[in-house]
């Protein structure tokens with residue numbers, strides 16, 4: 001136990017408002033925090049659906065959960081069921097074998113049913129394109145509010161995408 | 173030294189790893205595989221291709237690992253009777269590969285009794301009909317079919333008090349999709365049946381539409397967490413075909429990137445494994461370290477996960493003196509932090525309690541199932557392609573192979589720690605010895621029909637790429653092979669007798685790729 005406390009003390013708090021490589025993150029985080037609070041009055045519930053990614057985009061979603069990004073502090077939580085989700089974060093081109101599961105998840109999500117498509121694959125099918133096995137971009141299967149390019153997009157870009165979707169929904 | 177196989181004349185496959193190939197008829201093909209199985213060799217991969225345009229029907233390739241290196245045994249399968257001898261009785265890992273080969277090319281493995289070992293589809297869920305085979309050359313890549321009803325037959329476990337729990341394909345949490353069917357009594361797991369293939373997106377077909385050079389980008393996206401290993405294996409195969417020799421500097425940089433990928437993944441896994449044992453502190457620490465490493469990757473190499481940094485002919489990045497200094501400093505700092513974390517993990521009663529004896533894969537089962545990589549090393553099999561047969565530049569560094577005998581979650585944690593330490597040491601040695609030389613050399617011509625192999629020990633296990641050149645620099649066939657093919661069936665064994673709530677922990681301790689095996 002002593003060692004554990006020592007390590008905690010040595011490292012201190014790393015959560016940052018403005019990490020050097022993503023100077024824009026501070027502004028995004030601040031806005032996101034405000035918008036989520038105003039619009040939902042509670043945490044924004046996100047459900048991630050991997051519709052056929054290479055798992056690269058998942059790495060960045062995992063990274064968002066690192067102490068550097070302090071998601072919970074921004075009023076965002078990942079939930080286990082689409083029924084409790086305000087927003088779906090969809091990665092990958094949509095594999096034909098995942099098409100139905102994605103549709104079902106979308107149908108089970110209550111309004112406002114925001115959808116953010118992640119990565120070049122989610123935007124336009126990426127390197128996999130459309131084929132007998134891939135339906136390509138997410139918007140070919142369910143309505144998409146915001147698409148975030150990048151291969152994979154950085155955690156800051158993913159946060160920006162979420163903010164844009166929530167913002168647009170509030171305005172609309 | 174050329175391996176000897178009964179009635180088989182092997183020809184060398186040129187490239188960075190020791191490899192040979194030969195064509196054989198069905199009886200000799202099967203007998204040679206049996207010989208290898210009995211001599212303690214294993215099956216690395218199995219795939220099929222359509223050779224009707226050449227007038228030779230179909231082809232099934234069994235890629236075997238023998239002491240000397242890789243042996244690719246090729247079998248002609250007649251067009252009018254597309255069957256071949258089953259290998260699953262020799263190598264259980266062949267089972268799913270044979271089912272995939274049927275789904276994609278339409279060649280069936282038959283047992284000596286004349287029946288099909290497991291006729292259920294593996295990658296085909298209903299997106300294309302049973303009598304259409306996407307990897308046949310007359311199958312249009314863009315062709316789509318009405319979705320068929322997916323009626324997969326899971327194995328039923330009978331018995332008093334046995335319940336079934338189906339989970340997936342969409343899971344709670346950020347995990348790739350797959351289906352798990354648990355048969356349980358009370359809290360105890362009697363049986364797990366996996367069903368994968370949900371992420372099948374036609375990667376092997378896609379390769380055939382690309383030039384050999386453009387294939388590198390796709391190879392780097394087969395399993396994003398192993399992008400470096402795939403890009404290297406692909407480059408190795410193509411360099412074998414074209415005779416290109418990357419410079420010593422490029423090879424050193426490749427190894428540097430591969431070790432960074434290994435450390436990044438091990439850090440992430442160690443964090444999640446702590447988290448699953450209610451040690452949220454471990455998660456926070458390891459993910460902070462991982463994020464620092466990713467940011468250094470971005471700053472020095474231009475990509476957090478190092479995608480597209482390895483290209484056929486060399487690399488597309490470099491390190492200057494200041495960069496090298498930063499990386500050495502990082503490696504030394506990480507070593508100290510890892511030491512502190514290791515002592516916390518090894519002394520944490522709760523963590524030890526959850527991980528010791530949990531999810532045990534015995535050395536015997538690991539050998540029987542042909543398990544590879546990290547999971548094999550945690551179950552008493554010290555195999556690592558970096559050390560044996562070794563490929564440049566690792567032959568200069570004598571990497572230490574971590575291993576453990578217990579095969580439980582704790583052993584897989586120990587192996588990750590040990591490998592991370594060794595990887596940090598290797599990074600320093602690589603940087604110290606970085607030779608001068610061009611980043612990239614020209615590739616040279618790729619004669620039609622030329623064949624190359626790549627074999628790289630990624631963080632999860634061996635990543636293999638088999639590549640055949642087509643006309644005009646195009647790709648005739650590319651089979652990328654993920655270690656998860658071998659290791660997914662081992663997970664089914666490792667969970668038996670454990671309690672249901674331990675499944676996520678056991679699963680995480682293997683951390684297998686779905687996209688890498690779904691292709």
Ligand code: SF4
Pocket residue numbers: 052053054055056057091092093118119120121122126127150151152153393396
């Ligand atoms: S966008 Fe890139 S990282 Fe994301 S799933 Fe597609 S290929 Fe992988």
